[in-house]
């Protein structure tokens with residue numbers, strides 16, 4: 537007897553490198569420039585291509601790549617990565633009857649405007665460090681999932697951190713301390729509450745601005761006030777306070793997930809020598825927080 541299988545096909549293209557410049561006059565803020573690495577994957581009813589030699593329903597991944605370029609060119613108005621991902625997702629799910637769902641992932645290369653003699657340059661950019669990311673899933677029905685995030689956000693403070701009161705047993709070597717360096721590389725993901733295309737705000741909701749806002753809240757909570765800082769009893773507690781602050785400040789963020797490896801700087805016992813050196817080790821902390829608030833209503 538022939539076997540029966542549930543089969544779902546998904547295919548797509550990743551690492552499509554696209555950049556876009558919007559040439560505004562210098563007195564209107566100067567040129568805007570983005571470089572994106574785009575990945576598109578579609579759920580597509582082209583099962584005969586898996587089970588036989590019939591490719592008639594396949595949207596070629598090469599065409600998917602070209603679509604990214606065409607759609608970027610068509611964006612004559614400035615768009616955020618999230619908006620661009622929605623444009624692509626809607627395109628694939630509406631143009632092709634066999635495509636029921638599209639997931640678009642974008643990572644932005646952090647080109648930042650330079651300042652010359654303290655003045656923002658109209659068309660000069662330099663590469664920064666942390667990266668803005670997004671993952672958008674659009675279904676044919678119009679249902680939507682928008683996650684955005686940050687990768688590689690390295691933060692360090694030289695005091696106002698300690699670690700005490702943890703499990704002490706025969707495996708414990710770490711001394712307790714109220715004075716240490718704390719450093720981490722934050723990876724954050726947050727979900728926007730828009731669950732259908734129709735809920736997307738009509739006047740452009742500035743996802744790019746919200747990314748900058750979240751980044752600032754994460755850093756401000758990590759560091760505390762500039763003069764005195766804020767004491768951190770553990771990476772776990774600081775991570776929780778950072779996530780909680782994001783949800784408290786931004787009701788349009790439904791949930792947030794943080795990953796913060798502890799980049800240890802531990803004093804080395806150089807037995808008798810002065811100036812203890814420092815070694816770097818790695819520890820991982822993660823947590824996920826949900827905003828238990830009603831989804832945003834459209835006005």
Ligand SMILES: O=c1[nH]c(=O)c2[nH]c(=O)[nH]c2[nH]1
Pocket residue numbers: 698699710769770771772798819
């Ligand atoms: O803030 C910390 N949390 C830990 O769980 C931990 N574990 C460790 O060795 N050092 C630290 N520091």
